Amino acid sequence: MQLRDIQYVLSVSKLGSFTEAASACFVSEPALSQAISKLESQLGTKLFLRGNGRHLTLTDAGKVFVGEGENVLDAMSALKEKMEACIGNRGKxxxxxxxxxxxxxxxxxxxxxxxxxxxxxxxxxxxxxxxxxxxxxxxxxxxxxxxxxxxxxxxxxxxxxxDDDLVLIMPRTRVFMANMPQEDRPCSMDDFRKLSSVPFIVPKQGRRLRESVMAICKSAGFRPICSIETESSSNIYELVKSGCGVGIVPSGIIKGSNCSDIFYYALKTPLSRRxxxxxxxxxxxxxxxxxxxxxxxxxx
Missing domain, CATH: 3.40.190.10 (Periplasmic binding protein-like II)
Known part of the structure; x- marks a missing residue:
C-alpha cells in the first residue's frame, strides 16, 4: 500500500466516481481503477459498491479505510511540517x-x-x-x-x-488584413468570421489557451485551420509576426513589445475574458x- 493508493480511494469516495477521481488525481481512469483493485486484493475486501448507474458507495470496510486514510494523510502533513521546522525552513x-x-x-x-x-x-x-x-x-x-x-x-x-483578456493578432499583410476593421476598433464576431479560411497559429492540445481559441472560433461559426501548433504564447506572437498566420494570445504579450509588424484587436466576446x-x-x-x-x- 502506498500513499498514492490512499489518495485515490479518498478521491473516489469524495467525488463518487472513478472518472471524476481520475481527472482530479491527474491519472487515467484505467490506471486508477487498477490501483484500487490491486489494493482491494491486498486488503482482502471490497472498498466500494456500485449502485444504480455509475455511482459508487463505500462498504463498511471502505468507510473505515477512508477515516483512517484521512488520519494518515494528516499525519504525513504534520510530519512534513515538523521536519521543515527542524531544518529551519518552516514559514520561510x-x-x-x-x-x-x-x-x-x-x-x-x-x-x-x-x-x-x-x-x-x-x-x-x-x-x-x-x-x-x-x-x-x-x-x-x-x-x-x-x-x-x-x-x-x-x-x-x-x-x-x-485580468489578462485575449486579443487577436495578425501580420501586417494584405492577405490577412482584407476587410478587417481599423486597428483601434474591437473585432466583432462578424469580422472575426472572415478569418475562417486563413491559417491559425495555436497552442498544443491540452493547453487551456487552445481551448479558449477553439471556443471563440466555434462561437463565430467555424473551426480554425490550425496550420502550426506550438508551446507558448510567445511563440505564437513570433510566428504571427513572421507572417505564418493569425493567432489569439493574452493581451499582456503585446505590452512592451514592438508591434510594428502586427495588428492586434480586442475581441468582442465574453469568451475572450481570461x-x-x-x-x-x-x-x-x-x-x-x-x-x-x-x-x-x-x-x-
Whole structure:
C-alpha cells in the first residue's frame, strides 16, 4: 500500500466516481481503477459498491479505510511540517508553480513588492502550465499554483489575481488584413468570421489557451485551420509576426513589445475574458502560503 493508493480511494469516495477521481488525481481512469483493485486484493475486501448507474458507495470496510486514510494523510502533513521546522525552513520558503509567460508579466512584480516587507522569505519557482501546476499542488509538491480556469480538483481553492483578456493578432499583410476593421476598433464576431479560411497559429492540445481559441472560433461559426501548433504564447506572437498566420494570445504579450509588424484587436466576446488565479489547498497550505496568496489578491 502506498500513499498514492490512499489518495485515490479518498478521491473516489469524495467525488463518487472513478472518472471524476481520475481527472482530479491527474491519472487515467484505467490506471486508477487498477490501483484500487490491486489494493482491494491486498486488503482482502471490497472498498466500494456500485449502485444504480455509475455511482459508487463505500462498504463498511471502505468507510473505515477512508477515516483512517484521512488520519494518515494528516499525519504525513504534520510530519512534513515538523521536519521543515527542524531544518529551519518552516514559514520561510515558498514553492510556486506558474507558466513562464505569467512569471514574466505578473509574478516578478508581486515578488519584488512582497520581498520588500518580507526579506527573509525565499522562493522556488517551478515553470508549469495550469494543468501541471494543479497536479503539483494536489500532490503537495508546491505551496501555491497560479492557474487559468482551475477545474480539476475540488479541494483546491482559488482567488483571482490578474485580468489578462485575449486579443487577436495578425501580420501586417494584405492577405490577412482584407476587410478587417481599423486597428483601434474591437473585432466583432462578424469580422472575426472572415478569418475562417486563413491559417491559425495555436497552442498544443491540452493547453487551456487552445481551448479558449477553439471556443471563440466555434462561437463565430467555424473551426480554425490550425496550420502550426506550438508551446507558448510567445511563440505564437513570433510566428504571427513572421507572417505564418493569425493567432489569439493574452493581451499582456503585446505590452512592451514592438508591434510594428502586427495588428492586434480586442475581441468582442465574453469568451475572450481570461483571469489568472492563485490556487491553494486550504487544508494543507501553511500560514505563509495563505498570506502570500492574500497579498497577491490585494495587488490586483
Amino acid at each position: 520558503h515558498l514553492r510556486l508553480a506558474i507558466a513562464p509567460y505569467y512569471e514574466k508579466c505578473y509574478l516578478s512584480n508581486v515578488l519584488a513588492s512582497f520581498q520588500q516587507s518580507h526579506p527573509s522569505v525565499t522562493f522556488s519557482i517551478i515553470e508549469a502550465m495550469s494543468d501541471e501546476g494543479e497536479r503539483l499542488l494536489v500532490m503537495g509538491d508546491v505551496d501555491l499554483a497560479f492557474v487559468i480556469s482551475p477545474r480539476k480538483d475540488k479541494s483546491i481553492k482559488c482567488k483571482c489575481v490578474f 483571469q489568472l488565479s492563485v490556487a491553494y489547498n486550504e487544508r494543507a497550505s501553511s500560514d505563509l502560503a495563505l498570506n502570500f496568496a492574500l497579498y497577491a489578491v490585494s495587488m490586483r
